[in-house]
Amino acid sequence: MSESFRERARAWLDANAAGRSDDGPTAHWDLPSARAFQARLHDAGLAGISWPAAYGGQGLTTADERAFAEEARDFDLPTGYFTIGLGMCGPTLLDLGSEELKLRYIRPLLRGEEVWCQLFSEPGAGSDVASLQTRATRDGDGWVVSGQKVWTSVAQNADLGAVIARTNPDVPKHDGITMFVIDMHQPGVSVRPLRDMTGGATFNEVFFDGARIPADHVVGEVDQGWAAAVRMLMHERVAIGGSTRGRGSAAGFESLVEEVRARGLDRDPVVRERLAELYVHERLLHLFGSRLAQEARAGRNPGARGSVGKLAGAELARFGTDVAAELLGGDAIAWDASDREARRWAGALLSAPAAAIAGGTNEVQRNIIGDRVLGLPREPQVDRDVPFRDLRVGTRTEERP
Amino acid sequence: MNLVLNEEQEELQATVRRFLADRSPLSQVRRVMETPEGHDAALWDRMAGDLGLPGLTVPETYGGAGLGQVELSVVMEELGAALTPSPYLASAVLGATALLATDDEEAKQDLLPGVAAGTTIATLAVAENGGGWDPSAVAARASLGGGRWVLDGVKTLVPDGALADLVLVAARAGDELGLFAVEGGAAGLTRSALAGLDPTRQLARLELARTPARRLVSEDAAGALRHTMDLAAVALAAEQLGGLQRCLDRSVAYAKVRYQFGRAIGSFQAIKHLLADMHVAMELSRSALRYAAWTADEAPDELPLAAGVARASCSEAFFRVAADTIQVHGGIGFTWEHDAHLYYRRAKSSQLLFGGPRLERAQLADRLRI
Numbered sequence: 001m002s003e004s005f006r007e008r009a010r011a012w013l014d015a016n017a018a019g020r021s022d023d024g025p026t027a028h029w030d031l032p033s034a035r036a037f038q039a040r041l042h043d044a045g046l047a048g049i050s051w052p053a054a055y056g057g058q059g060l061t062t063a064d065e066r067a068f069a070e071e072a073r074d075f076d077l078p079t080g081y082f083t084i085g086l087g088m089c090g091p092t093l094l095d096l097g098s099e100e101l102k103l104r105y106i107r108p109l110l111r112g113e114e115v116w117c118q119l120f121s122e123p124g125a126g127s128d129v130a131s132l133q134t135r136a137t138r139d140g141d142g143w144v145v146s147g148q149k150v151w152t153s154v155a156q157n158a159d160l161g162a163v164i165a166r167t168n169p170d171v172p173k174h175d176g177i178t179m180f181v182i183d184m185h186q187p188g189v190s191v192r193p194l195r196d197m198t199g200g201a202t203f204n205e206v207f208f209d210g211a212r213i214p215a216d217h218v219v220g221e222v223d224q225g226w227a228a229a230v231r232m233l234m235h236e237r238v239a240i241g242g243s244t245r246g247r248g249s250a251a252g253f254e255s256l257v258e259e260v261r262a263r264g265l266d267r268d269p270v271v272r273e274r275l276a277e278l279y280v281h282e283r284l285l286h287l288f289g290s291r292l293a294q295e296a297r298a299g300r301n302p303g304a305r306g307s308v309g310k311l312a313g314a315e316l317a318r319f320g321t322d323v324a325a326e327l328l329g330g331d332a333i334a335w336d337a338s339d340r341e342a343r344r345w346a347g348a349l350l351s352a353p354a355a356a357i358a359g360g361t362n363e364v365q366r367n368i369i370g371d372r373v374l375g376l377p378r379e380p381q382v383d384r385d386v387p388f389r390d391l392r393v394g395t396r397t398e399e400r401p
Numbered sequence: 402m403n404l405v406l407n408e409e410q411e412e413l414q415a416t417v418r419r420f421l422a423d424r425s426p427l428s429q430v431r432r433v434m435e436t437p438e439g440h441d442a443a444l445w446d447r448m449a450g451d452l453g454l455p456g457l458t459v460p461e462t463y464g465g466a467g468l469g470q471v472e473l474s475v476v477m478e479e480l481g482a483a484l485t486p487s488p489y490l491a492s493a494v495l496g497a498t499a500l501l502a503t504d505d506e507e508a509k510q511d512l513l514p515g516v517a518a519g520t521t522i523a524t525l526a527v528a529e530n531g532g533g534w535d536p537s538a539v540a541a542r543a544s545l546g547g548g549r550w551v552l553d554g555v556k557t558l559v560p561d562g563a564l565a566d567l568v569l570v571a572a573r574a575g576d577e578l579g580l581f582a583v584e585g586g587a588a589g590l591t592r593s594a595l596a597g598l599d600p601t602r603q604l605a606r607l608e609l610a611r612t613p614a615r616r617l618v619s620e621d622a623a624g625a626l627r628h629t630m631d632l633a634a635v636a637l638a639a640e641q642l643g644g645l646q647r648c649l650d651r652s653v654a655y656a657k658v659r660y661q662f663g664r665a666i667g668s669f670q671a672i673k674h675l676l677a678d679m680h681v682a683m684e685l686s687r688s689a690l691r692y693a694a695w696t697a698d699e700a701p702d703e704l705p706l707a708a709g710v711a712r713a714s715c716s717e718a719f720f721r722v723a724a725d726t727i728q729v730h731g732g733i734g735f736t737w738e739h740d741a742h743l744y745y746r747r748a749k750s751s752q753l754l755f756g757g758p759r760l761e762r763a764q765l766a767d768r769l770r771i
Contacts, residue, residue, distance in 0.1 A: 014729050260771070288685050366673065376676065380664070
């Protein structure tokens with residue numbers, strides 16, 4: 001890693017970006033200004049830092065990439081629109097996409113010209129994404145897609161999506177899935193906001209009704225989409241696990257220390273111990289991320305160990321809100337309508353469960369660690385060798401006769 | 402920051418691992434822990450003579466290998482994995498580090514070569530009344546009598562204190578903390594081996610009554626002692642990590658070969674998830690340990706916080722993993738003949754050795770200026 005790169009990145013951010021606000025990232029960014037910012041970031045050589053130059057990246061190291069991420073923590077960047085594309089779809093395209101797809105899509109992604117979403121989960125396919133029921137059928141020299149996706153972040157703003165769909169129901173579930181790049185601006189695609197338990201609507205439901213995909217927009221091979229999906233999920237876990245939480249998290253160590261001081265609780269030994277514990281947990285997650293990155297640089301593939309960071313991050317989110325609730329007491333349940341600090345706290349509490357579900361539940365992460373890191377025997381699988389059409393999937397309140 | 406071992410460090414790791422697998426298997430650990438000495442003198446001679454381990458961090462000018470805390474942590478990790486009863490923590494970690502932390506050039510020249518060669522077994526006596534190892538808790542008194550220092554007080558939890566040739570004692574001279582060197586056979590020193598939870602680590606109580614001592618020159622003895630304890634905390638955390646890793650490895654191996662209900666128990670999510678959580682604890686603790694050892698060598702300003710994080714993590718994680726190891730093994734894990742209880746005992750005793758989680762969290766809070 002070159003210190004000069006870090007310095008250059010820092011200097012650019014100092015000159016071009018505002019400090020992080022309390023509202024959380026991207027809360028006040030509109031899409032046009034986000035796009036413009038991303039383009040300037042790319043012009044400055046700070047987008048796609050470790051991606052190949054041939055497709056618009058900077059061709060630098062993952063250490064440089066990480067240095068930028070560390071510096072960027074202090075700034076208010078419009079990352080929310082682009083993380084799916086930059087963290088998941090882009091890396092998967094680089095891994096598996098055809099030369100044409102990479103040449104066509106990577107540069108506009110890096111410049112913020114095209115926003116991406118990831119279309120995996122369905123109402124009937126959560127942890128078991130491979131049981132998805134969205135169908136893609138051949139039609140002339142292309143494909144036609146019908147079905148429903150859910151939990152799709154930024155779909156309302158997306159120009160493009162990475163979608164997995166069933167292309168062969170007559171083979172076992174993993175063997176008949178294909179990944180495509182789909183144009184989200186077409187009559188067969190409709191997007192509906194999904195209100196989640198925080199009261200906000202950061203996710204969407206996406207309905208496909210005869211949406212069309214050109215034949216050359218398959219990512220990887222036809223019916224080999226499960227491998228592509230697994231790869232994208234791995235990128236996702238690395239992106240989530242490696243992302244350092246913003247310094248201003250309402251249930252984070254720094255915020256809570258301030259809160260405790262303001263309340264005069266900082267001489268209370270129990271409070272001090274709990275904060276020390278929270279500090280330890282935050283440091284552990286951060287140091288694990290750094291260590292994994294260093295090992296990757298030394299040529300050791302992190303493999304499924306990204307799941308460790310994902311799991312630890314989810315547990316930290318919950319632990320932080322536990323500590324915060326203990327410290328705030330009754331003030332954690334009711335507040336003046338104008339109290340922004342309290343609203344941030346509520347946001348942290350109410351979004352904590354998502355950390356343990358989104359991108360693979362804690363239980364799925366533990367299975368991955370058990371199976372793929374520790375090499376434990378898999379559970380007996382009743383769905384491995386059954387043609388998909390004969391499989392029971394989704395939520396079934398009434399059994400078929 | 403560097404959180405990955407280099408080639409030489411990995412080589413050291415492999416050498417020590419092979420050596421201990423060969424010379425200190427658990428059958429031997431069990432034999433040694435029943436002896437009055439509680440350690441294997443022949444093994445210690447080889448650790449010194451063949452591998453030069455006691456002087457690992459002692460500079461070459463004093464007869465040591467002049468390596469860093471990362472290398473020390475590598476050795477401690479292996480000793481922890483093997484549960485080897487040895488005065489390594491006492492002498493190579495506490496004794497050598499405390500001597501090096503003083504400003505007493507003459508004492509270093511006198512004493513360190515023997516410690517480095519393994520011919521002198523040193524240790525450090527700080528805790529009193531089961532209390533912590535913080536300099537502020539020291540009550541033992543040092544006074545000048547006839548131009549010589551003498552010590553009075555009671556020290557406890559002194560690692561290998563009953564057999565050490567050289568005891569470094571923290572005591573108060575007036576208002577000032579001082580570090581004093583006392584010979585193992587000194588007049589007025591009564592040493593009692595303590596019975597305890599962990600038969601693989603020998604702890605002693607030392608009673609000092611007008612015991613002659615040599616005061617070690619130190620501009621800031623309290624600071625030197627705190628630094629010593631930070632380094633010792635990192636070394637002990639490494640030992641804990643080694644034990645944790647061995648427990649995890651054995652549990653995973655067992656879950657693959659133990660069949661119940663017609664399946665390897667590791668295929669049941671109830672067991673698999675327990676093992677996955679053990680693995681997470683290992684990964685996080687290893688990251689904290691590597692960072693702390695790196696700060697000790699390269700970024701000493703960051704050491705106090707990093708040592709606190711590593712110690713908190715490794716202490717908590719090792720005990721949890723040791724307890725869950727018994728759970729994964731079920732009934733066989735609760736027998737005397739199975740090794741799980743030896744790790745369980747070691748995990749709890751090393752968690753509490755330097756004062757325990759409550760005191761350590763309070764200390765960390767101080768350092769965080771909460």
